[in-house]
Amino acid sequence: MSNSREKILAAVKANQPEELPLPDVPAFTGDGSLEKFTTILEGIGGKVVPIRGITHLDVVVQELFPTDERVASTLMASSVLVDAQTPIEVLAAVDIAVLQGEFGVAENGTIWLPEANMLNRALPMITQHLVLVLDHKQIVPTMHQAYAKLGSVGDYGIFLAGPSKTADIEQSLVIGAHGARSLTVLLV
Amino acid sequence: MSHSQRSDIFLLDAERTTWHDETLWFVRQKRDKAVYALPEFQDLRELASQIKNHTLSKLDHYLVQFEEAATRNGVQVHWAADAAEHNAIVLGLIRKHNATRVVKSKSMLTEECHLNPHLIKNGIEVIDTDLGERIIQMREEAPSHVVLPAIHLKKEDVGDTFHIHLGTTKGNNDPQQLTEAARQHLREKFLAGEVAISGVNFAIAETGSVVVCTNEGNADLGVNLAKVHIACMGMEKLIPRLSDLSVFTRVLTRSATGQPVTTYTSHFTKPAPGKEMHIVIVDNGRTKQLGRPDFRASLKCIRCGACMNTCPVYRRSGGHSYDFTIPGPIGAILSPNIDMRKHASLPFASTLCGSCTDVCPVKIDIHTQLYKWRQVLAAEGEIPASKKWSMRLLSSVLSRPGMYGLGGKMARQGLRFLPHGLTHAKGYNPWAIARELPEPPKQSFREWYEQQQKVK
Numbered sequence A: 001m002s003n004s005r006e007k008i009l010a011a012v013k014a015n016q017p018e019e020l021p022l023p024d025v026p027a028f029t030g031d032g033s034l035e036k037f038t039t040i041l042e043g044i045g046g047k048v049v050p051i052r053g054i055t056h057l058d059v060v061v062q063e064l065f066p067t068d069e070r071v072a073s074t075l076m077a078s079s080v081l082v083d084a085q086t087p088i089e090v091l092a093a094v095d096i097a098v099l100q101g102e103f104g105v106a107e108n109g110t111i112w113l114p115e116a117n118m119l120n121r122a123l124p125m126i127t128q129h130l131v132l133v134l135d136h137k138q139i140v141p142t143m144h145q146a147y148a149k150l151g152s153v154g155d156y157g158i159f160l161a162g163p164s165k166t167a168d169i170e171q172s173l174v175i176g177a178h179g180a181r182s183l184t185v186l187l188v
Numbered sequence B: 001m002s003h004s005q006r007s008d009i010f011l012l013d014a015e016r017t018t019w020h021d022e023t024l025w026f027v028r029q030k031r032d033k034a035v036y037a038l039p040e041f042q043d044l045r046e047l048a049s050q051i052k053n054h055t056l057s058k059l060d061h062y063l064v065q066f067e068e069a070a071t072r073n074g075v076q077v078h079w080a081a082d083a084a085e086h087n088a089i090v091l092g093l094i095r096k097h098n099a100t101r102v103v104k105s106k107s108m109l110t111e112e113c114h115l116n117p118h119l120i121k122n123g124i125e126v127i128d129t130d131l132g133e134r135i136i137q138m139r140e141e142a143p144s145h146v147v148l149p150a151i152h153l154k155k156e157d158v159g160d161t162f163h164i165h166l167g168t169t170k171g172n173n174d175p176q177q178l179t180e181a182a183r184q185h186l187r188e189k190f191l192a193g194e195v196a197i198s199g200v201n202f203a204i205a206e207t208g209s210v211v212v213c214t215n216e217g218n219a220d221l222g223v224n225l226a227k228v229h230i231a232c233m234g235m236e237k238l239i240p241r242l243s244d245l246s247v248f249t250r251v252l253t254r255s256a257t258g259q260p261v262t263t264y265t266s267h268f269t270k271p272a273p274g275k276e277m278h279i280v281i282v283d284n285g286r287t288k289q290l291g292r293p294d295f296r297a298s299l300k301c302i303r304c305g306a307c308m309n310t311c312p313v314y315r316r317s318g319g320h321s322y323d324f325t326i327p328g329p330i331g332a333i334l335s336p337n338i339d340m341r342k343h344a345s346l347p348f349a350s351t352l353c354g355s356c357t358d359v360c361p362v363k364i365d366i367h368t369q370l371y372k373w374r375q376v377l378a379a380e381g382e383i384p385a386s387k388k389w390s391m392r393l394l395s396s397v398l399s400r401p402g403m404y405g406l407g408g409k410m411a412r413q414g415l416r417f418l419p420h421g422l423t424h425a426k427g428y429n430p431w432a433i434a435r436e437l438p439e440p441p442k443q444s445f446r447e448w449y450e451q452q453q454k455v456k
């Protein structure tokens, strides 16, 4: 195995061209408004709901999902307790996960969700519905500002843009492939 | 069989061919809309191209840097010289964990290495979890596009397939309901998965992270439920810095489907506590391609599929006509590197219109490379005999003006008298199978010119 490593590296060294320069990436900027973020996110199937604050989150969630009961959250009273060790069967039964999104990117409607905000790495995907709470002031214009703001992506993290979807059957767009069937962003 | 012979099979169904052509062109138009909305798009293409050029020029350095960073993160890095070694490493890891149930998200590399048949042969259940890939896995077919693996199928085909394999009602061809059936079926597989295999879109040298882009969330779901994550990557997936990702995430999906970004752009850096993460770095002919100055730029490819969507030949011949893991224009320049004889017809499956080069987000000179492969293939004696002899005849005629004039005269006369069945005989004039020869002119340009001079 390590033999292949040496062989490959030697062949790469022998075959790669003279060094070419690495360009600096300018920080292209753009419209970083909440309106732009909202328009793009709604265009890709997300729902954006402005709320007053997170004190009455349970009421808001109850109104949005009147028939779903099993909620896992870092921000409000949970009916299912989830942590990194939660067994798969328990995770699979979660209806709604209510988590904190860190910041949004206006150009593509994506939201940074680091592992620390997930309760369990599988939760944002395995839950039937995902609700992200986002501070409306935390919007950056483009991915350049997004990665600059991050500095580090941590152990695991996702830029999430809307609900899980597919167009693999005759290019017909279907929302709710394997991950969450819906994404609601609650703006505070 | 050559590319054109395999295309004939695809073209038998005219209605489907038209649908295929128009659907992919529609995707190309969505790409244009997304791209034109971004004033700096051309700058981003140039940056993406330069970053890739730079990375390839210092690939040994970045591979080692990546390995060191990943190792520090608690990830185990493996190196595979070829497909067989890659498959052996993956099987070994699965066996080490006494696992038999594997879920796999999209990875063109594992297709290239024929990993699935290898695992299945060894008693491992491997389930492709991307919807398109699952459909073709059930049908025992290969993907026909790098981003849209089941684009050669109609919803009726999927309905039939799911009826047989998932027990959906016969005649239920509703994409929404079929997707729901697949969701239920795959959920069971996700929950039972012991090992998850994923592809890699980008590998970041400075952090040792791998980035996986999906719309369905299947990679994240599989990886985060399984005990072991094996990420398989070709060595050309590296980029130097985290900040370079901003360039690539901005061009990838806009070029691919016209979306502003994929639904999930996931960064895997460290395994979750108590779990394992492995990365297999694969060569399988890539170092050889790196050593071909005319063709090394093909290693910059980020597999967006834009060159396929735009190609007039691909759209009308279908991905399977290429008989190579990566179809379309990029496949036609990657494949002769792997097996020149087998894929000799692919660089000819192009009009050299250059549309692929125009849309490529990393500025690969695809059509120039297609042209260069033709030269290499001719020099190696790998072009079809008919093409070889007609080219030789043509060059001897074109280099002798007298013979050229005489030949023209004979053709102008001859075409008037010879029966259509003879001039358009399929056997020796394949050009005329779907075309009509023009009416022969009365005189040649030379004759006309001389006449004009006399008139003056």
Ligand code: SF4
Pocket (backbone or CB within 6 Å): B300, B301, B302, B303, B304, B305, B306, B307, B308, B330, B356, B359, B360, B361, B362, B363, B364, B366
């Ligand atoms: S060659 Fe360029 S256009 Fe074609 S798939 Fe690769 S990156 Fe996309």
